[in-house]
Amino acid sequence: MTLDILLAGMLLGAxxxxxxxxxxxxxxxxxxxxxxxKRGHLHQALIDRAIGPIWESNxxxxxxxxxxxxxxxxxxxxxxxxxxxxxxxxLLVAIVLRGSAFVFRTHDVRPRSDHDASQVFWxxxxxxSSLVAPLMLGTTIGTxxxxxxxxxxxxxxxxxxxxWLAFFPLLVGCFTLALFVSLAAIYLILETADPLLQEDLxxxxxxxxxxxxxxxxxxxxxxxxxxxxxxxxxxxTGGGRAILGLTAxxxxxxxxxxxxxxxxxxxxxxxxxVILIIFGWAVSQYPYLVVPNVRLPEAAAPDQVLRxxxxxxxxxxxxxxxxLFYLYRVFKAHALFAPPADR
Amino acid sequence: xxxxxxxxxxxxMSLGFHIIFAVIGVAMPLMMTIAEWRWVRTxxxxxxxxxxxxxxxxxxxxxxxxxxxxxxxxxLGLLWPRFMDWAGAIIGPLFALEGFAFFTEAIFLGIxxxxxxxxxxxxxxxxxxxxxxxxxxxxxxxxxxxxxxxxPAGFELADxxxxxxxxxxxxxxxHALHESLHMVLAAFAATGLxxxxxxxxxxxxxxxxxxxxxxxxxxxxxxxxxxxxxxxSGDALTKVVAAHQPAKLAAMEALFHTAPGAAFHLGxxxxxxxxxxxxxxxxxxxxxxxLYLDPQATVAGLDRTPRRDWPPVAVVHVAFQIMVGAxxxxxxxxxxxxxxxxQGRLYEDRxxxxxxxxxxxxxxxxxxxGWVVTxxxxxxxxxxxxxxxxxxxxxxxxxxxxxxxxxxxxxVLALVVVWTISRHISATERHGHPxxxxxxx
Ligand code: HDD
Ligand code: HEM
Ligand code: HEM
Numbered sequence: 001m002t003l004d005i006l007l008a009g010m011l012l013g014a015x016x017x018x019x020x021x022x023x024x025x026x027x028x029x030x031x032x033x034x035x036x037x038k039r040g041h042l043h044q045a046l047i048d049r050a051i052g053p054i055w056e057s058n059x060x061x062x063x064x065x066x067x068x069x070x071x072x073x074x075x076x077x078x079x080x081x082x083x084x085x086x087x088x089x090x091l092l093v094a095i096v097l098r099g100s101a102f103v104f105r106t107h108d109v110r111p112r113s114d115h116d117a118s119q120v121f122w123x124x125x126x127x128x129s130s131l132v133a134p135l136m137l138g139t140t141i142g143t144x145x146x147x148x149x150x151x152x153x154x155x156x157x158x159x160x161x162x163x164w165l166a167f168f169p170l171l172v173g174c175f176t177l178a179l180f181v182s183l184a185a186i187y188l189i190l191e192t193a194d195p196l197l198q199e200d201l202x203x204x205x206x207x208x209x210x211x212x213x214x215x216x217x218x219x220x221x222x223x224x225x226x227x228x229x230x231x232x233x234x235x236x237t238g239g240g241r242a243i244l245g246l247t248a249x250x251x252x253x254x255x256x257x258x259x260x261x262x263x264x265x266x267x268x269x270x271x272x273x274v275i276l277i278i279f280g281w282a283v284s285q286y287p288y289l290v291v292p293n294v295r296l297p298e299a300a301a302p303d304q305v306l307r308x309x310x311x312x313x314x315x316x317x318x319x320x321x322x323x324l325f326y327l328y329r330v331f332k333a334h335a336l337f338a339p340p341a342d343r
Numbered sequence: 344x345x346x347x348x349x350x351x352x353x354x355x356m357s358l359g360f361h362i363i364f365a366v367i368g369v370a371m372p373l374m375m376t377i378a379e380w381r382w383v384r385t386x387x388x389x390x391x392x393x394x395x396x397x398x399x400x401x402x403x404x405x406x407x408x409x410x411x412x413x414x415x416x417x418x419l420g421l422l423w424p425r426f427m428d429w430a431g432a433i434i435g436p437l438f439a440l441e442g443f444a445f446f447t448e449a450i451f452l453g454i455x456x457x458x459x460x461x462x463x464x465x466x467x468x469x470x471x472x473x474x475x476x477x478x479x480x481x482x483x484x485x486x487x488x489x490x491x492x493x494x495p496a497g498f499e500l501a502d503x504x505x506x507x508x509x510x511x512x513x514x515x516x517x518h519a520l521h522e523s524l525h526m527v528l529a530a531f532a533a534t535g536l537x538x539x540x541x542x543x544x545x546x547x548x549x550x551x552x553x554x555x556x557x558x559x560x561x562x563x564x565x566x567x568x569x570x571x572x573x574x575x576s577g578d579a580l581t582k583v584v585a586a587h588q589p590a591k592l593a594a595m596e597a598l599f600h601t602a603p604g605a606a607f608h609l610g611x612x613x614x615x616x617x618x619x620x621x622x623x624x625x626x627x628x629x630x631x632x633x634l635y636l637d638p639q640a641t642v643a644g645l646d647r648t649p650r651r652d653w654p655p656v657a658v659v660h661v662a663f664q665i666m667v668g669a670x671x672x673x674x675x676x677x678x679x680x681x682x683x684x685x686q687g688r689l690y691e692d693r694x695x696x697x698x699x700x701x702x703x704x705x706x707x708x709x710x711x712x713g714w715v716v717t718x719x720x721x722x723x724x725x726x727x728x729x730x731x732x733x734x735x736x737x738x739x740x741x742x743x744x745x746x747x748x749x750x751x752x753x754x755v756l757a758l759v760v761v762w763t764i765s766r767h768i769s770a771t772e773r774h775g776h777p778x779x780x781x782x783x784x
Contacts, residue, residue: 052457053453053454053456053457053458054453056405056406056409056449056452056453057446057449057450057453059409059413059449060442060445060446060449062413063412063413063416063442063445064439064442064443064446066416066417067416067435067438067439067441067442068439068442070419070420070427070431070435070438071431071432071434071435071436071438071439072432072435074427074428074429074430074431074432074435075428077420077424077427077428077431078420078424078425078427078428078431079424080420081417081420081421081424081427081737082420082424082737082738082739085421085737085739085745088417088421089421089745089748091417092413092414092417093748093749093752095410095413095414096410096411096413096414096752096756097752098410099406099407099409099410100406100407100410100756100759102406103402103403103406103407104403104759104763107399107400107402107403107763108763108766156740156741159738159739160739301431301432301435301508302432302506302508304508304509304510305432305433305435305436305508305510308436308510309435309436309439312436312439312440312443313439316439316440316442316443316446319443319447320443320446320447323446323447323450323451324446324450326450326454327450327451327453327454330454330458330461330462331453331454331457331458331461
């Protein structure tokens, strides 16, 4: 395996971690929209407690992705940040608002009632920005995969708007949003011991399952015209078909586990499904970093830089993973490490 | 507004905003950790209350630091794609290193802020130490990347592209050590004196319990020592600038003409047209003496640089004067406080307390001014001597729009932060040290 592929693999790994952790934090933010009514304040408290200690760490995956991208594949970074200036700016605004609204609301000196005007205000901002960020992230990925970033007529619209403001990229945006929201619902079930809350969340997870599955199917069908490179990779290669099959199985296991209230299994299956989706996208897009004009290995940094990066990531990982494990051990013992019997 | 100007303004505004929170993110954890350690050593609950109080307010600042930093890492590409395309492989590894520092910082910050009831005090303090260390590392590493823009090193230039990249030489570029040290000291100096000023003010308003005395003492210690060291570090940094970026140095000192026995200009508003410095106090030979310890030494003036490569002289000179002036005042405040402390009258000298309260923002003023010296003084280059800022800017038109948008966003955020933090401070004032119950949420 060559260095550029190794580093691209690490980049993909970081993306998987980001989606599984940071993605679910955004999803949890979206659920605040539904935290109203009888048990609304309980749901809100559950969400705050669940993401409070970890969202900043989870968010750093995104920063790592950006830095690996511009260090290892500077051309790809330049192309993406130029053509996708507008959705990325929207993503940034959403990230800023999400983080700030969360701390403004949860770190106020005097705890106030849930109905206090400022609480309501920051809750709305928090929920709204949690909704916009995954949309923009997904749209960005959809554009990268679509091949719409090729040479175009030199007009503002053609260069900076048309690539992403199109059906397929926006569809991927919606799919990403649904995926994050559904992950969050499934994670949250395991964060509470209250059977009523669990039941609420289980119902929501089931609804989301339907949405995710249908959107996933539509994305696949649409990719035929929207992102032919991806469609070919998935539908016309043995590996691609195998990944599709496994993804479908993971989806069915998630559904069955939710119906049977085997929440740990549901969580594992949902995570596996996300990993498979990302993997399927990456494998079918290889060797393109950005379809159709940024490819490996030409777009990679010189070997000495790649080697340095790979080694830094490996050594950094030796510090990072034990630290992350410790963080989750301290705050997520109930959801991750407790024996399944007491959930 | 041209797109280039808009892009430069957006970068400057985003960085100027981020640096405030970043600096607090470096220094605040040390102060919280010291307070908690004193609590373990003395058993005095006022120390524990202090650590928690600081932690609860600082959590807001950390989060704003993290999100505004995210904006920056994207902006490097959103605004300067050609720079990143060219230099990404060179400075990128530094940012990747920085990524890991952020990770340890964020992880252990989470553990520190939310883990009061989950960990033994020794482990909790250890988490605080890790946060401080990673904060210092990330500040040093990102400043090293900036230092490379000032003194690019570690590659060969062929056909206008970098080849043969030597990462070690990139990291040890001539500016790196002095600039990072200066930045790290600045972080502690500015934050320490800010917090000291706030607590001095609360003592003046009649809060005479140990809570505020301890706070003042810790903040003065953490801020005071770096403040005293900062003049030495700044002097060394000036000499490095003189050796590697003569045009920047000449602009800082408003020296238009190369001369032996160069004079030092105190104050003044340099005029590029007439090449003079009206309203300044000229001290003969002092500049040569300061830079080379020789009153007759020759100092290169702006006349050695073609005019199209001049940085905006007035901005750089005034910003430099503001930084050094602020640094001098801060030093005097610290010495005054140290003297009173030795006499055991730190908390009684109302004049001193007033001076500390009024001087609280000086460190931040110096930081913003110092970055203007570094960044504006590097113009018209984004990579000194190699790539012009105008060559690096994004082809995307209409950059004024995101600039205005982020300015408004950050303006509103700044107001909310100030309002929220002042609620924290006034709550502290009212209750002395409030009985913190439960978790610091
Ligand atoms: C508490 C803040 C503070 C204080 C008291 C000082 N500085 Fe400073 N200075 C900074 C905070 C700072 C800074 C904002 O942190 C900069 C910007 C870039 C950097 O690394 O540090 C800086 C940059 C900076 C530069 C430009 C370096 C470059 O262009 O690469 C010079 C020459 C000095 N400083 C010199 C001094 C001198 C002679 C001081 C005398 C007291 C001084 N500074 C006090
Ligand atoms: C181009 C310049 C810069 C970029 C791209 C950048 C990027 C970032 C990013 C992405 C974060 C968020 C990390 C997280 O999620 O925890 C951050 C935070 C931070 N940055 Fe910057 N930064 C820049 C300039 C600086 C400078 C000059 C300093 C020097 C003091 C600095 C020090 C820090 C620190 C200490 C934090 C942690 C913030 C906190 O916890 O409050 N950064 N930065
Ligand atoms: C956080 C502290 C910093 C502040 C307050 C700051 C301030 C500024 C200012 C005022 C400008 C505009 C200069 C002009 O166009 O006249 C600027 C530009 C820029 N800065 Fe910094 N800077 C900081 C740190 C950094 C760091 C650490 C890096 C990179 C590693 C960096 C990279 C840039 C780039 C790429 C530009 C745009 C190109 C240019 O104008 O030369 N800055 N910054």
